[in-house]
Amino acid sequence: MASVVLVTGVSRYLGGKFARALSRDADIARIIGVDVVPPPHSIGRAEFVRADIRNPMIGKIIVQAGVDTVVHMNVIATPLSAGGRVSQKEINVIGTMQLLAACQKAPSLARLVVKSSAAVYGSSPRDPAMFTEDMGPKVLPRSGFGKDSVEVEGYVRGFSRRRPEVGISMLRFANIIGQGIRTSLTDYFSLPVVPVPFGFDARLQFVHEDDATAVLIASATAREAVGIVNVAGDGVITVAQAAALVGRPIVPIPLPAAGLLGTFVKRSGLADFSSDQMHYLAHGRGLDTTRMRDVLRFDPAFTTKEAFLDFARHVRAPLPGVDAVGHAVQGAAGSAATAIAHVWAVGRRT
Template sequence: MGQVVLVTGVSRYLGGRFARRLTRHPGIERVIGVDVVPPPHSIGDAEFVRADIRNPIIAKVIAQAGVDTVAHLNVIATPTSAGGRVSMKEINVIGTMQLLAACQKAPSVQRLVVKSSAAVYGSSPRDPAMFSEDMGPKSLPRSGFGKDSVEVEGYVRGFSRRRGDVQVSVLRFANIIGPGISTTMTDYFTLPVVPTMLGFDARLQFVHEEDALDALAAATVVEKGVGLVNVAGDGVITVSQAARLAGRMTVPVPMQLSGWVGQVVRRSRLADFSPEQMQQLAYGRGLDTRRMREVLGFEPAHTTMQAFQSFVDAGRGPKPVLMPRLVETARSAQGWVERQANVG
């Protein structure tokens, strides 16, 4: 018999596409997708079950279906799409706790795959050129998605100790980008004016959405768990290079004003930036992907540059909403820089 896979977060873009992709895999017999709302897109032959992973009822879904593999993709990076930061925290942290408690009680569960993020490494001026999986952050994320991801991984480690018989794989993805996915980073590069950190030109790594799906599929069907694995496309691209490729006007903003600019962008509903994301745009982040190749046995089809180019080629132009306000904010920041220079 083939695997019975439960996929969380199927109403979101990546989760829905992943569930649909698994239904075409010859080694998988049944795919069950769960979420709090029905998916707005096709999930192929996967079965949809309306269930909230924050509710203990998820244990009944796992037990009744005889699920042997759980793919947890419902860790949300954008507060706006989750209904706010409080709701996002509940889904990410409380939801993961309940899901793992259900997995712990289910003897049928033999594999756990968790979509995590390189945000667990944070971003700081003391970072190494490349983070390997055995390295910790130099500056621990203190809020937002990064902090949630750190907590989620902590709960997964606890689960792994309690259920040593379960094969566990945690994939730490670089920023996922592509022609269809919408993230804080794609929102950033579709701004009519892109704020950059004055004096910095961060190195960014991306992974193409198709490669992200393929990596998750590889971890789902592999016989042994791979533990922690970084997933990213080869090479890096700087913020200035990416902005030029996207055809965006940039304005340098001092680090002291990055929080203010982030608030204006959030309130304008143009993008959803946390302080940690603003730090990444200043200091960047690099991932060592040797374990991806040697342990997971996965080779991305796209480099970082190719992944970003696919996003640009999709023709996702700048958002017109409240564009005058953002331009005014950019001019105010530029004026502050000039006044400080004159004072100096």
């Protein structure tokens, strides 16, 4: 059982929510919250320590406090919240490397919990209906958060070989959604007009932010580590169904133009959405959650649809000027499609 817990990324929304929930566990003697900036929200009874996990100083904090459990939540999904793609990769990959190097030298450490992502499975038309934890991606993520997550998991496996006595729980979350959390997909479904790849209606899975917090608590306080576990709410919804639930019209675009549109959406400030994620919206992804129930013994309170509905009830109505923004998105989609069609036509003539 955990007694001294260190939480990374405590100044971020989910990190703060986790620290507050963990604070209610009377069996936890001490909680240390680490981040590079002071938290803008309550972190319960956690002690905030201003530190960068990319700095070797994190090792002194772990050793001096006698930390026995590290919960690594500072793996950032959206470039905007990290200050750009370069900073995002540094925090995710270099930060994890330095944190694990510090953990390797900490004799008191007994448990490591890592917030990972189902993005490690990638997204392609050759994917199985449901990924189990033992399956690998048919097509490895080549960029962005998915690639970072693959590298992070690789470093965690290396750490596990060097410190086999430390219990590892690595949670591969489906897209987390709820009333307060902001992600690339909450941005996407808040757009006044939702662009969707033409001819596709991908299956999506979600996990509610409350369930994400609860499963992290269960992993941090369980008697035994659980290894790699998929985490998602029951069931799936499609992109079109999700758009209908938030009351947004959809505009189909050719998949080859999706990358151009994703770049436009991001640069326009409409959403923190990278071009590679448009392929996820074409092919989707499904997670088998048998291990979540049988090994971790966790049952989410929200299904995928219920989690999305909770977000939909609190999503902002389209702002004044929605028509202009909608026309801009549609115009970008049309321009991209025209450009792609022109390239195809030239290619056929040559």
